[in-house]
Amino acid sequence: MTKTIAFVVYPGLTILDLIGPLQVLSQLSSFAPEYEVVTVAASSEPAPTDTPLSIVASRTFAEVPDPWAIVVPGGLEPTLRAMADETLLGYLRNPAIELATSVCTGSLLLGAAGLLEGRRATTHWMFRSKLSRFGATPVAERWVEDGPVITAAGVAAGIDMALHLAERLTDAATAQTLQLLIEYDPQPPHGPIDWDSVDYAAWASVPEASVKSALADHPALLERLL
């Protein structure tokens, strides 16, 4: 039986959150034909992203009512606003979904859908502490697997999470082949992030300001997140 992995598209998402895992997993069916990868959205109209590029999902929510797994990308204000989108949250809450995954602040959408209650989870470093507002235990890891929920850290972490997921769904050799094909042999010019040098205080106003701006018309969510 086909297991459909649905990548969830909504307006304004951070595009690399979506594309990192989509690029990794789109070749999965060449190695494990039982998996089918689709992108799904409320409509088939082009959706804006956080970059000068719009995207069109391959299917609508109605056309893929019962995915086996979902991948939920994040973003900044548009993602916070999506926490009040009952059509989107309803799609995420479908009990038929056996595996719910997210990248970056996509985990806030999982949280808003009630899927993080009592679970360990992660998100973009700027928003990590907010996960507790949804009953989750925030964890500073690249990705966190807790039962049927896998959450990844910010943006680029979706690539690492997807390679882990590919291995879980197949085996290590297949995941490493997928890594080879996309030449994921990272060489950031100045090496990995030096977390000890990050000026967290200087960034602290960003999540607060974006929550206030995005959720001004949704007092219950605003209070929950501030």
Place this chain on the structure above:
Amino acid sequence: MTKTIAFVVYPGLTILDLIGPLQVLSQLSSFAPEYEVVTVAASSEPAPTDTPLSIVASRTFAEVPDPWAIVVPGGLEPTLRAMADETLLGYLRNPAIELATSVCTGSLLLGAAGLLEGRRATTHWMFRSKLSRFGATPVAERWVEDGPVITAAGVAAGIDMALHLAERLTDAATAQTLQLLIEYDPQPPHGPIDWDSVDYAAWASVPEASVKSALADHPALLERLL
């Protein structure tokens, strides 16, 4: 004066080739307002990609006739076919372009446009030896800068190249801030690619078969690349 960085979209491209550098550089103007990032395509119709997602560029070639820089993504057969697309090649050949960059087999398009003659360059590892057919010297590096041309290795290498480019256009601190914002702190589950363990012979038929299939109707290009 505004310097426009145009990400070139064409049907069937490998989506992470485009999105890796687009995600990095789309925030550049927040730090260096003289740069403007756009995506450009021959038409404003949705273009298919190598994944179940279509994309719509923000502008047409006609709307951005003289970009300051271009970023050319690669792909498999659709990219090889694009080597015969004179509209696309004409756009790349514009002498107004001061900086030509590519990701993955996007460098084959730069080569077909005559931009790699006498230059050091790189591409996806499977296609690296093909660069010599365009008068280039193939180099096995993550990215290669030779005068006004920067080429990146396969797919995910576009992220590293874009961070290098961001630093070149601003400074190291800005590039590292962009890296922090997209949380590019790579942790491939099994570490980087172990190139010594790659079975190159097993993959050797892939570029040959794709060249033959994609360029069957273009004998001159076919002969050049086989």
